[in-house]
Amino acid sequence: MxxxxxxxxxxxxxxxxxxxxxxxxxxxxxxxxxLGALVEQAGQVVRKRDLMAHVWPDMIVEEGTLRVHISSLRKVLGESGAGDQYIENVTGRGYRFSARVTFADS
Known part of the structure; x- marks a missing residue:
């Protein structure tokens, strides 16, 4: 794992x-x-359409749906304007998981 x-x-x-x-x-x-898609590619920009295709395969969804899930993740992770930021919006391109991530196999 x-x-x-x-x-x-x-x-x-x-x-x-x-x-x-x-x-x-x-x-x-x-x-x-x-979250999994972003963390797996931490530090890299993940295009919105790639995220939507990964999370909602074989379905057509609006970008607004993705924004709702990003917003809920930010709340769960406790992001605030002055605090830690885990998910960065890269205008016109997508999102980047910007926190330092360490990986371990168990």
Whole structure:
């Protein structure tokens, strides 16, 4: 199993489970997939259309739907204007997971 860590969080990539310390964090399935796609490519810009194709395969969704899930992730991760920022909006291109991520196999 591959686990990532960033800030006070741990995210199990294989199971798509998020923890703050040892406490599980509740996330909807689509938000978990968005987070997984961003964390797997941490530091790189992930295009909006690539995220949508990954999270909603064989479905047509509006960018607004993706924005809703990004917003909910930011709330769960505790992002604020003055605090830690994990998900960066790259105008006109997509999103980047900008926090330092460490990967470990267990």
């Amino acid at each position: 591959t686990t990532t860590a960033f800030g006070p969080f741990r995210f199990e990539l294989d199971q798509r489970r998020l923890f703050r310390g040892d406490t599980p964090v509740r996330l909807g399935s689509r938000a978990r997939e968005v």
